[in-house]
Amino acid sequence: MAEIRLDQLAHSYVASPQQPSDYALRRIDHVWEQGGAYALLGPSGCGKSTLLNIISGLLEPSQGRVMFDGESVNALSPQQRNIAQVFQFPVIYDTMTVHDNLAFPLRNQRQPAAKIAERVQEVAEALEISHLLQRKARNLTADEKQKVSMGRGLVRDDVAAILFDEPLTVIDPQLKWRLRRKLKQIHERFNITMVYVTHDQLEASTFADKIAVMYDGQIVQFGTPRELFENPAHTFVGYFIGSPGMNLFEVELTADGVCLAGADLRLSPAVHQALEAHAGQRLTLGIRPEFVQLVEPAESSLRATLDLVQDLGTYKVLDLQLGMTNKSPIKARIEEDQTVPESEVGLLFPE
Numbered sequence: 001m002a003e004i005r006l007d008q009l010a011h012s013y014v015a016s017p018q019q020p021s022d023y024a025l026r027r028i029d030h031v032w033e034q035g036g037a038y039a040l041l042g043p044s045g046c047g048k049s050t051l052l053n054i055i056s057g058l059l060e061p062s063q064g065r066v067m068f069d070g071e072s073v074n075a076l077s078p079q080q081r082n083i084a085q086v087f088q089f090p091v092i093y094d095t096m097t098v099h100d101n102l103a104f105p106l107r108n109q110r111q112p113a114a115k116i117a118e119r120v121q122e123v124a125e126a127l128e129i130s131h132l133l134q135r136k137a138r139n140l141t142a143d144e145k146q147k148v149s150m151g152r153g154l155v156r157d158d159v160a161a162i163l164f165d166e167p168l169t170v171i172d173p174q175l176k177w178r179l180r181r182k183l184k185q186i187h188e189r190f191n192i193t194m195v196y197v198t199h200d201q202l203e204a205s206t207f208a209d210k211i212a213v214m215y216d217g218q219i220v221q222f223g224t225p226r227e228l229f230e231n232p233a234h235t236f237v238g239y240f241i242g243s244p245g246m247n248l249f250e251v252e253l254t255a256d257g258v259c260l261a262g263a264d265l266r267l268s269p270a271v272h273q274a275l276e277a278h279a280g281q282r283l284t285l286g287i288r289p290e291f292v293q294l295v296e297p298a299e300s301s302l303r304a305t306l307d308l309v310q311d312l313g314t315y316k317v318l319d320l321q322l323g324m325t326n327k328s329p330i331k332a333r334i335e336e337d338q339t340v341p342e343s344e345v346g347l348l349f350p351e
């Protein structure tokens with residue numbers, strides 16, 4: 001088990017990179033602490049697999065160092081790094097029994113038979129696959145196979161960390177939730193550093209205590225799910241976290257606030273003063289759909305017309321047009337029993 005430190009890491013698949021866009025990973029400085037449950041969350045192509053493969057040693061970084069417990073492992077092979085990796089698709093031996101699949105990594109290490117038996121039992125019980133131990137792996141369902149694949153990662157007690165690369169892709173939606181819970185319980189029981197790669201924020205927040213959000217080859221924020229929701233440090237985090245994501249609009253600074261779609265929104269003197277330091281620069285206002293308040297048009301200078309209502313069962317999402325043409329609508333999320341406005345509505349943003 002180890003602390004994993006990424007020190008000025010960068011990677012380009014281009015032979016002689018010239019500009020930032022030539023890099024799949026731009027400069028990354030980051031620490032995964034020993035024993036933590038982490039997620040690496042980001043959209044397709046942002047560099048998640050590249051980063052995971054550099055940690056496990058499948059890929060050599062163009063620049064920077066990977067450190068385990070303060071020691072550089074750049075020169076070590078994947079085997080020497082002692083990382084367990086669980087991929088999207090199960091990696092198991094079909095012709096072996098489940099028991100032998102789980103025992104395999106320990107037999108390779110020539111562990112004593114008694115220890116192998118004990119460890120296989122313990123991991124099988126944690127994954128709720130004890131009843132399958134004598135079955136041939138080829139006869140299992142997709143989720144049972146993936147559990148065996150995870151078990152092969154967990155069975156060794158000397159691994160530095162376990163890296164999961166979108167491990168629930170092949171699992172039926174109704175089983176995903178159970179498996180995520182299971183992984184979380186296993187983490188609590190075995191206290192191994194785990195990094196879970198996904199592009200799904202729900203998967204990230206149910207598994208991880210802290211999430212690293214990746215965007216365009218960089219980790220743009222690292223925090224608890226709540227911190228990412230309440231204090232996004234980057235517009236991408238605001239937009240990517242939340243359902244739907246944050247509304248983002250360009251605004252102009254006025255004498256006592258900002259102007260959005262021709263309407264003046266007053267700000268507190270403190271906030272306004274902070275913005276004045278950025279006068280002349282591009283200003284973006286972000287507000288989460290949950291916090292947009294709907295009022296009578298007379299009560300607000302900001303008016304919108306209703307475009308679309310999406311009823312999602314436990315809440316509704318409204319698309320409201322601010323009167324601008326060809327601009328994306330502002331989204332408001334309201335409770336299921338809240339009244340949907342007829343057409344024109346006033347909007348208030350809490351301070």
Ligand SMILES: Nc1ncnc2c1ncn2[C@@H]1O[C@H](COP(=O)(O)OP(=O)(O)OP(=O)(O)O)[C@@H](O)[C@H]1O
Pocket residue numbers: 013024042043044045046047048049050051199
């Ligand atoms: N072997 C490769 N050769 C050249 N470019 C690559 C290679 N592998 C990845 N890339 C590029 O590097 C960038 C990051 O890719 P990567 O697969 O790490 O992203 P990702 O976040 O894991 O995406 P996904 O979720 O789709 O797997 C992308 O622009 C991708 O096209």
